[in-house]
Amino acid sequence: MQQYNTASNQGNSSQALATLSFNGNTLQLVTKNGQIWMTSADIAKALDYADVRSVTKIYSRNAEEFTSAMTTVVKLTTKGFGNGNSEKDTRIFSLRGCHLIAMFARTKIAKDFRKWVLDILDREVSTPVIEQPPAITDADWMRYSRSMTIPEMAQFTGHSEQQVINALHDIIGSPARTTNPAPVMTPELQHALDQFWGFIATQNIANLNHSDKQHELAISIPEVYELAESWQLPETSLLYKALRLSDTPRFYRANTVIASALIGRSRRVWVFVRSLSQTAIAKV
Structure with a gap:
C-alpha cells in the first residue's frame, strides 16, 4: 500500500483543503461545493507524468466520458513574481474524475492511484467534507437514462433512487415509480438469449471477457457480432432487450x-455476473 498522510493547509481555505502525500509526491487538494477536487498538475504528478499536458490530452481524447460532476474549470489563485498573486483558469477533477483519468492512464502507478483515490483519499482528509450529491445537469440525466437503470444511475451519481426518480420526473414531466412491472421473458426473447449464450459457448471466453474480475463477464457486443455469421445471432435490437433478462x-x-x-484501454461493454464456481459459459 502506498504511504499517505494529511496536513492542514494554512493558505486560502476557500481554495485549498489539505495536502496529501501519494507515492512521495505532495498533492494540493481543492474544495468546491464541499467536495474534494484535484488539479491536472497534481494528477499528472501522482500518475508519474513529466508533463501536465499528458492529463490534459487524456481528458481531451475522452471528454465525452466526463460529466460536469467530474471536471470543471475554476479560477485558482497562484503565486506570481515577487510577492504578487494572480488568478488563473485551472481545470480540476473530482474524485470520480481523478479515477476516470487514471483508468485511461498508461503509467505503472495508475492502478495504485485508482485504489488510493477510491479507498483512501475520501476518508483520510482531515477536514470534514460535506456529503452532498454533486450537481447534475438535465442533459446529464437524459444521457444516463438512455443506457442505465434507475439503480445504476443512483450508484453512479451518488444519489438515492428516489432522487433519481424525482430528477427524471422533473425533466421528462411524467410520473415515475420505484416499482415497475417486471419485464416478461417471451419465447422470442428466450430464443435470442439461447442464441447469444450458445454462440459464446463455442468461443474462448478468455478472449472476449474484458473484466479482470473472476465473477464478472464484460463483453463487447459488437466484437461478438464480428466473430459470428449473420444467422448465428439475433437482431441487436432484440438481443439488447433479451440480455437485460x-x-x-x-x-x-x-x-x-x-x-x-x-486491450489495456477503455472499452464499452455489457457486464454480467457469474458465480465464483462457474468456470465456463457452456453450461449457461
Missing part, C-alpha cells in the same frame, strides 16, 4: 465503459 450469467450493467483487461 439474462439470469445465468446474471445481467448487471448495460453499455458501460471500463478499462479493458484485454
